[in-house]
Amino acid sequence: MAHFEKASSITEWLDQRLAITTVKKVMALEYWIPKNINFLWAMGMVLAFTFALLTISGIFLLMYYQPNVDTAFDSVNYTIMSEVGFGWLWRHIHGVAASVVFLIIYIHMFTGIYYGSYKKGREMIWLSGMLLFVVFSAEAFSGYMLPWGQMSYWAGMVITNLFEGFSPDIAGGIMNAPGLVEWIRGDYVPGQAFLSRFFMLHVLLLPLVIIGLIGLHFAALRIPHVNNQDGEEFDYHEAAKLYKEGKTKESKVIPFQPVFLSKDVFVLGVYLIFFFYLVFYHFNFAMDPVNFDPADGLKTPAHIYPEWYFLWSYEILRPFPKDPGLIAFGFAQVAFFLLPFLDKSDTVAPANRRGLFKYWFWIMIVDMIVLTVMGKLPPQGIWNHIGLVAAVVFIALFVSLPWVTKNENRA
C-alpha cells in the first residue's frame, strides 16, 4: 500500500487519493484553446448544456409517464400536463430542447464544414460527431413515439416500414428482408410491444450510447486540438509556454478554464434567454397539433411529415419511386460521414478562401434549406418537381466533391 501523510485540508486529502489537482490541470486549467475563434466555437458547450436540460427534464417526465398503449396518451396530456405540479415545465423544456438541439447540431456541423475542421487529423472528431447526430436522431424518433398520438403512431408506421427494404423483385429479392419490420415492431402494426421497446431505447440504451459517444467526441479533440478561424497550424507547446510565462498577449492560446469558459458562458447565457423564451412563450412550435389526437390505427392523418430537422432527408426519399427513393435516402444518411474522404484538398481554411469549395458550401446550405421547405409542403404539382431537383442536386454535390476540391492542391 502506498504511503499516506496526514492531510491538512480536504483538498489535500482528496488530492492524495484522486490526484484532483492534476486532473483539474489536464482537463481545464492547462487545456489549451486557440484565441483566434468566434462565438460559433461555443456550440459544443451549448449542446452539452442542452443535453443536460434534456436529461433533467426527462427524469421528471419519467416519473409519471406510462409506457402503455391505453394510458400513455393520458399520462402525458392529462397527468403530466395538468396534474403534476410544474409537469408542463418539464414537458415544454423537453419538447423545445429536442427541437432546438438539432438547430444547434446543424450550426455546429456547418461550422465544422465551413472551417474545414473535419480533416487532416480531425477525422475522428467528425466521425464521432456524425455518429452522435445519428443516435440523437434515433433518440428523437423514439421519444416522438411515447405520447402515442396520431403522429407518433403514423411516424412509427412509416419509418419502421422503411426496413421492409427494396421490392422483392430487385436483385432476386436479396435486398428484401421479409419479417424484419414485424421483428422491429414485435407486432404486425405498432402496438404495445413497439411502444415498450421504443420506451426502453429512449430512456436507457440510446442515452447510454450518447454519453459514451460524447466522451469519444471530446477525447478525439485532444490530440489534433480545436481548429481556429484561419485553419492555422501552430505549436501548442510553444504557445502554452508563452502563456504560462505571463506573455498572454503574444500567446496564441488561452486556457479552457477560466478564460475560454467565461466566453462560452456568455454565449450560453444568450442562448438560454432564447431557449427559455421558446419554452415559456412559444413552445407550440415543438408540439404538433395532430399529435394531440390519440393514436388510431385505422385513420391516417391527412398529411404526414416529420419534425423540421428530418425534413431534408425525408424530401430526398419522397420524390423518387420506392427503390431509387430508398437508395437516395440511404445515401443521404451516410453522405456527411464521407466528407473527410470526399474532400481531396489538403487545405484547412474557411470555405470562402478555398476556390470552388466556397460555392459548393453555399449551394449545399441553400439546397438543404430548399429540401427542408419542400419536405413540409404537400406532395403536389410544382413542389414535387422542385423537391426532385433539390434531391438530385444534393446527391450530385457529394458525388462531385472530390473533383471540386482536387484542384486546390495545385495552388
Next chain:
Amino acid sequence: MSNRRDFMGIALGGFTALAGGLPALYAMKRSWDPLPSVKAAGFTEVDLSTIPENELITEKWRGKPIFILKKSADMPQDPRDVVAGGARYHVSIGLCTHLGCIPAYFPGEKKFKCACHGGEFDASGKNTFGPPPKPLVIPPFKVDGNKIVLGEAGPEYLEMQKSGIA
C-alpha cells in the same frame, strides 16, 4: 512466449464469442420477436351481403385496416376481384404499398389516393400513379357463402397466389 499468449487470448475470445456471444445474440433476437399471442392468427369474419355498392367498408384484421369495396356493374372487372354471392368485391389490406399509410377512397373518381406521398390506386387496388411499387395487397381469405373469412386461405385465394396476384 507472445505466441502462446496470443493463442490463449484467441482461444478464450473465440470460446466466449461462440459459447456466450452467439447464444446471447440469438436470445436477444428471439426476445424481440412478436409474441405467440400476437402471432396467433386472428380470424375476422365479415358479412358481405349488407355492403352497399361503390362505398368503401373498412374492417380490422390483425390490427390492420382491410378495405372491402363492392363493385357496381359499370366498374371494370379484374382477376383480383373476390366473387361471393354473385357480386364482385375488391378486398385488400388498406395500407399503401409505399410506406403503409391508409389511402382514402374517392367514390366519384373510383380511386384510392394516399395523402402521404401522393400514390393512387384504381378500384381494383392496382397502383396507377406515384411511388407505390405494387398493387394493394390481398390478405388470405376464404369465401363462405355471403361471408368472407380473413386470415384463412381458401381455394380462391390459393388460385390468386398461384397466378401471382396475391
